[in-house]
Amino acid sequence: MGLHHSDLPKDIIALLRKGAVIPAHPLALNANREFDRARQRVLTRYYVDAGAGGLAVGVHTTQFAIRDIGLYEPVLQAAAEDARAWSDRPMVMVAGVAGQTEQAVAEAKIAGSHGYHATLVSMGALRGQSPEQLIAHCRAVAEEMPIIGFYMQSAVGGIDLDSNFWREFSNINNAVAIKMAPFNRYKTLDVMKGVVAAHAEGRITLYTGNDDHIVADLITPFDIPRADEIVRLRVRGGLLGHWSVWTRKAVELLDRVHTVVDSGADLPLDLAALDARVTDCNAAFFDVANSFHGCIAGCHEVLRRQKLLETINCLDPNEGLSLGQAEEIDRVYAAHPDLSDDDFIADNLERWLA
Numbered sequence: 001m002g003l004h005h006s007d008l009p010k011d012i013i014a015l016l017r018k019g020a021v022i023p024a025h026p027l028a029l030n031a032n033r034e035f036d037r038a039r040q041r042v043l044t045r046y047y048v049d050a051g052a053g054g055l056a057v058g059v060h061t062t063q064f065a066i067r068d069i070g071l072y073e074p075v076l077q078a079a080a081e082d083a084r085a086w087s088d089r090p091m092v093m094v095a096g097v098a099g100q101t102e103q104a105v106a107e108a109k110i111a112g113s114h115g116y117h118a119t120l121v122s123m124g125a126l127r128g129q130s131p132e133q134l135i136a137h138c139r140a141v142a143e144e145m146p147i148i149g150f151y152m153q154s155a156v157g158g159i160d161l162d163s164n165f166w167r168e169f170s171n172i173n174n175a176v177a178i179k180m181a182p183f184n185r186y187k188t189l190d191v192m193k194g195v196v197a198a199h200a201e202g203r204i205t206l207y208t209g210n211d212d213h214i215v216a217d218l219i220t221p222f223d224i225p226r227a228d229e230i231v232r233l234r235v236r237g238g239l240l241g242h243w244s245v246w247t248r249k250a251v252e253l254l255d256r257v258h259t260v261v262d263s264g265a266d267l268p269l270d271l272a273a274l275d276a277r278v279t280d281c282n283a284a285f286f287d288v289a290n291s292f293h294g295c296i297a298g299c300h301e302v303l304r305r306q307k308l309l310e311t312i313n314c315l316d317p318n319e320g321l322s323l324g325q326a327e328e329i330d331r332v333y334a335a336h337p338d339l340s341d342d343d344f345i346a347d348n349l350e351r352w353l354a
Contacts, residue, residue, distance in 0.1 A: 003145050010252050060296075101141075104121065183213075205236050286298060
């Protein structure tokens with residue numbers, strides 16, 4: 001057995017369970033589509049100073065293709081080293097693992113060697129396998145590291161998974177959280193029903209990955225029946241590509257949600273109304289009009305405008321902004337200026353570049 005969640009530092013497991021802003025860390029590339037180590041460091045410093053509670057590296061937003069060109073370990077190592085060097089406050093470090101079981105287990109070992117605390121298990125490569133095989137895959141990764149389940153939307157390669165799957169996943173002792181990102185209310189509820197059926201709500205923390213309903217996920221109490229009782233679940237944080245941009249404002253949002261929810265006070269309508277506004281911004285960043293083709297490049301474009309990145313390049317030269325996407329980003333910038341953290345970045349950029 002490798003790292004068990006009971007072995008994690010107490011401040012890390014407390015932070016994970018309280019709920020945190022965990023940005024999905026993008027990949028900085030130069031004009032030649034080569035890894036830009038210096039700009040990668042700038043991004044990490046930005047997330048740390050913005051108040052993010054963790055970082056997710058090697059995930060979809062980091063680009064799965066890093067595995068094909070030998071960048072998986074260097075990119076994981078860079079984020080871990082840069083975060084530790086920049087601040088000594090606790091941060092939950094999450095490594096994405098992908099591929100067939102042998103590859104995913106090997107990636108989990110790499111993550112553990114660089115001080116990561118959990119793995120986010122992407123199962124897109126296992127399409128066509130039975131639910132039993134998928135659970136066996138998750139159990140194998142959990143032998144090496146605490147695992148975070150990942151319900152990825154089918155539009156970007158996810159697999160449909162029912163509540164029985166999530167019940168079996170939740171029974172894995174080294175499962176600590178689930179990122180719900182099916183972009184579908186029915187399927188999000190399937191995750192919750194599985195967690196409750198497994199009596200795992202005390203061990204597994206729910207994180208939103210539903211970029212189309214971020215605020216709604218965070219503010220909604222979810223009442224799930226179990227036998228003759230009702231179990232109330234809360235989504236406590238987010239592990240999101242959307243939160244790779246305007247991160248300082250995301251931290252302020254989650255802090256406000258936690259304050260309201262934990263106090264038991266009535267939900268302010270202006271907080272609830274933020275759901276539509278944040279989703280509007282996400283539609284531009286993630287290129288919803290073009291079936292998410294420019295979802296990574298869109299986030300890069302925001303970071304480029306803020307001078308955190310020098311290019312919007314992706315590893316695949318066919319990935320970039322879609323026609324009209326830049327104009328959509330212009331529109332949401334103008335429509336929702338209070339959701340941007342441009343001023344925060346301008347005040348700190350010189351220090352991050354040093």
